[in-house]
Amino acid sequence: MRSIVYSIKQVVEMLDIPSVTLRAWENRYQAVVPERTESGYRLYNQENIEDLRWLKEQTDKQGISISHAVRMLKQHKQKDLDERLSVAGGDPKDALDKMRQQIYAALLDIQGERADALIDFGFSLYGYEAMVHQVLVPVLVKVGDAWEQGTATVAQEHYMTHMISNRLSQFFHVFPVYAHLHKVLAFCPAGEHHQVGLLLFSLFLRRNGVEVIYLGANTPEDGVMELLEKQERIGAVCLSVTNGTLVPYTEELLERLGSLYPEMQLIVGGRAYEAISLQDTNATYVMAEPPEKWQAWFDQEYATIRHRA
Amino acid sequence: MRSIVYSIKQVVEMLDIPSVTLRAWENRYQAVVPERTESGYRLYNQENIEDLRWLKEQTDKQGISISHAVRMLKQHKQKDLDERLSVAGGDPKDALDKMRQQIYAALLDIQGERADALIDFGFSLYGYEAMVHQVLVPVLVKVGDAWEQGTATVAQEHYMTHMISNRLSQFFHVFPVYAHLHKVLAFCPAGEHHQVGLLLFSLFLRRNGVEVIYLGANTPEDGVMELLEKQERIGAVCLSVTNGTLVPYTEELLERLGSLYPEMQLIVGGRAYEAISLQDTNATYVMAEPPEKWQAWFDQEYATIRHRA
DNA sequence: CAAATTATTTACACTCATTATACAATTGCA
């Protein structure tokens, strides 16, 4: 690869553009951003020259304004895509890490457009599994941590959580349902408004072919009961609780459910159940971290349930 | 991939239509509505050019008046949609009505698979506008009504609301953002957990090219304030309140916002504000039914806001 | 070291685009 570089004076002579103008174009529009020497002198490479020549052509002969010419140039070169593609180069591990960081940074900065573009790009590049489990979920966890540690404001947490869970829940309806599996009823009990954990676990089940009836946050008990009576083939109820004070009520609820439907799997999770083991609850499975263990549970405990008559 | 865009000067030269006329056509008939740069300069894309060329052809050579030509153009474009509609056979009105009923029935019956399939099918057949405004939103309204009247259980309401608002929020990131418009901050105040109205209005704004920072339900005040300080170019705050007891607090919040940011548009909506008129609130716009009126408000009150220094 | 080159910052005309309003000329229609 050729690496001839030119000083600004050489460029001025080659292209007949005053140095003042070159600098103005760079500062104002990032039209052409040359490398610099250690002391800050500009070093234009061949590509820079070509770009500048093209820009001059547009402005001089076509009468196009410089700002517009730069817009066209950038579009033409698909600069944006190139930047994002550079994420893909190198080690895939680094790439995913970089993607995590960039998405997190974009969200922290409330740059929805950019975050969406990054996520779209990530899906096209890495597919569902890698993107969800190695990028979006970690970002979501990081958001929660940042909030707890005060690194992010409440509004930032809300925004980031919404953006990501929105993207995640898109996948709810794209996976096939395996009809031989029992359905799962997922909800947070009345008073509980935090549904991220529930969403993640529901998505995990959905990915495994389970039809999930997702009721979301703050669902009163009577509604659930009616639904269980009407619907057949519900094999599990999945609850997520963050608010610790709701645990006693949740346990009562679990007990009622267990006595009404003895064959039903009762799954609990969420912050409030993080430190609670199976012995201390009426549930039949506690979905704690890490999500990798979920698969083992699913394969052994859920996928094997046969139909009831 | 984005298409090439042209400045107004280029369009003038290409089509030989004075810029003054181009602007008049846009203002008077919305003949061709180009995107804008961040500073509000018009950016015409290829489709805009084609439309303008066609309009000029009609007016110059065919002697047709511009208003009539625009009507024809819009009719012409509508025809594409109609053709897609008629693919389904029969009267499109009946078809949409049938789709509403089927989707509602599927949701009421907790048949997520079927509802999703119907919705997918509907989008592919009728496109975004028809599907959202004539099917999903009406279904959502019907769900709310059914819940109030006791025709649906709480669980059914939760489920249906979740399914539909999930599908709706997918569109959040597919529409282009017009950078010259101010952003909108959308949230429900602390204590308010019902965000359907907020979602619909946010989606409406998003559809009109506004970047919406969506914080969702139950957002505490301090987070919002921090965000407003940090973010620039937020032109409006949008609040939705269902719980009537929160109105006094909301009004206080609005007053604080109004005194801190006198230029900010303050939009309120939701059940709690249904019967409240502009005189009785500190807000600058009440987003009440019907959504058709939103467009008039937007065109007059929001799309025309200029930049602050 | 002195001269030449380059960099940053600030400023200033000058052009161009924006909105809003106004105003004839034309058109449509009762």
Next chain:
DNA sequence: TGCAATTGTATAATGAGTGTAAATAATTTG
């Protein structure tokens, strides 16, 4: 015909885009 709506254009005020210049400081070169 007469009158109001339509329509292309003109103008004014404001702000953004753009080339260039000056002041000042740092670096390179002979």
